[in-house]
Amino acid sequence: MKKKTFNIAELICAVISLAVFFGIWHLGTRGELGKLMPGPLPVIEKFLQTLFGGKIGSSTLIVHVAYSLARVMIGYFIGAAVGIVLGLSMGWSPLIEAIFAPLFRIIRPIPPIAWIPISIIWIGLGEDAKIFLIFLASFCYVTQNAWSGAKNVNPEYMNAARMLGAGKSRILFTVVLPASIPPIFAGLQVALSSCWATVLAAEMVRSSEGLGWIIIAGMNNNDMNQIMTGILAIGLVGMMLSTIFRKVEARLCRWNRSEN
Amino acid sequence: MEAKAGNERQVKVQVNHLTKKFGDLLVLDDISFDVEKGDLLCVVGPTGCGKTTFLNSLTKIYDITSGEILLDSHPVDPKKDHIAYIFQGNSTMPWLTVEQNVSFGLDIKHVPQEKKRELVDKYLEIVGLTKYRKYYPKQLSASMLQRVSIARAFATEPELLLMDEPYGQLDIELRFKLEDELIRLWEMTGTTVIFITHNIEEAVYLGEHIMVLTNKPTTVKQTLQNDLPRPRDIAAPEFVRLREEVTELIKWW
Known part of the structure; x- marks a missing residue:
């Protein structure tokens, strides 16, 4: 109640x-100010009008959202998977940490958008370059958190498992991995926001669809209504992603909730 | 406690010339003793004398510098031997429910499903946590958490149970309750128990033998036999006399 x-x-x-x-x-x-920026009503009207029916460029708003989301999800999940494996390995094995930590410490502070010129030169202007940038945005945050999560597992949990007869791989999968889930989730959440910001930057550089393209095309055409529609869509999708993420986290980490 | 020729009881643990150094710091200095099967040995000593180091060396959490530790005449190996350890702090896995925690050791030992369920039910019942079996550690009080650790340790039916000041952070009422629970389980299972404590009254209340350690570098000062009948009365003159005797031995001032 x-x-x-x-x-x-x-x-x-x-x-x-x-x-x-x-x-x-x-x-x-x-x-x-109305001459420089539209009010909420025309923006909402345009938003609803273009969501499924009217087009912005060659597609409806929902198709632009789908393009951006697909790019984010592919890069995000590949980055998260690699980040979790590498981060846990670095936290678990001093040898792997000694090999990868110096490299990671150099790569981590570089913002994903700083890689845009290199990614264009290396990979071109297509989808792969955008996914590469999103991968980097996801990978760094997730690796960092998985690494510190695995490294800071309460030693008493590991000693208790060891005393009950657990071998190294069993301790890794039944103690280190579950104990690292809360920090990994924190990393995944920050990574998702970072990926969402990165896809927009990538689409602004070169794209013919996506929410980043809507904004940059609106700027080129001096169409403030379109720019605000793109911004509104970014906010709404970001909010939805964040809500879904919190629900998944609450389910998987219910043992860690403070209200328990 | 010492197994001499002609004794009927079997030696469970043999510690021969156990020495542990951290760099140049000598913590355990050539310690030798035996523990009989089914004994409840309480180890006491001055604060900071290395009681936990002693237990961690016994269990190979720390590598020992020299000496040997034998369990049933072979070098102790936590992977092969049935050893359980109850730590000073809370070592229940927070991501597992109470019943999953209790069955954690049984999963490691690949106990069949049916037998596992039986053991989990039995020990949850004994420690009074049956109705909390689906709870997570975060939902439990300190004494309940320690009872989960006790149930987890006993459920594996260990040959050797090691306890490192397990009740040190509990209030006196809970401590008494859990001490009685330990005695009941020990009498029921016949497990060999080594119980580390800084509380002399607790050592006299629980132990069949009381081993007194010296200050660092730690050696065994003396081992006392405790024949007081159970249940023990902490106000009985014999109890008080033994407690004072241990206190005298422990004094470094």
Whole structure:
């Protein structure tokens, strides 16, 4: 019952905050500022109009979203898989850590967008280059968290398993891996935001579809309505991804929830 | 405790010239002793004398510098021997439920499903956690967590159970309760137990033998036999006398 009351209160707060935001936006763009930026109503109208029916460029808005999402998901999952394996291996084996840690420490601080020129030269302007950039955005965050997660497992868990007769590989899979899940999830969440930002940057450089292209094409055509529609779509998709992610995390890490 | 020729009881653990150094620091200095099968040996000593190092060396969590530790006359090997260890802190796996924690050691030892269920049910019942079997450690109190560790250790039916100040962080009421629970399980299973504690009263209450260690570099000062009848009364004159005797031995001031 308490939980339900809280949810209703949360919903009311969310509605009020959104209403205030759109109200300020609406009032603010009624005067001179309206010449530079459209109000919320034309943007929402364009958003709904182009979502499934009207086209922006060659596709509807939902198709542009699908292009961006597909790029993100491919790069994100490949980066996450490689990052989890490498990070756990580095946290588990001093030899693997000694080999890969210096390289990783150099690559990690480089923002994914700094790789854009190199990726174009190496891979070209097609899909592969975009996925490569997204891979980098995902890989670094996930590797870092999996590495520190595996390295900081409470030694008493490992000693307890060892005393009960567990060998090295058993300790890795039944102790180190599950103990590292919360930090890995934290890395996955940051990586997802980073991938979403990176795909937009990649699409702005060279693309004929996707949310990044909508914004850059809107800028080239001086179409503020289109730019704001693209921004609104980015925000909504980002929010949806984040919500889905939190649900998955809550399910897989329910043992780690503080309200337990 | 020492197994001499002619004794009927079988020697379970033999420690011969155990020495442990951390760099140049000598912590355990040529320690030798035997533990009989089915004994409940309490090890006491001054704070910082290396009691945990002693237990961790016994179990090969630390590599020993020299000497040997034999279990049933062969070098101890946690992978092959049935040893269980209850640590000072909480070592229950937070991602496993209570029943999964209790069956953790049984999974490692590939105990058949049917037998595993039977053992888990039995030990959850003994430690009074049956109705909490689906709970996660984060949902339990400190004493319940320690009971999960005890059930996990006993469920593997260990030949040797090592306990490192397992009740050190609990309040006195819970400590008494869990001490009685340990005695009940020990009497029921006949497991050999080595129990480290800094609490002299606890050592006298639990131990069949009490081994007193010296300050660093640690050696065995003396081992006392404790024949007090069970259940033991901590206010009984014999109990108080033995407690004072151990206190005298432990004094370094």
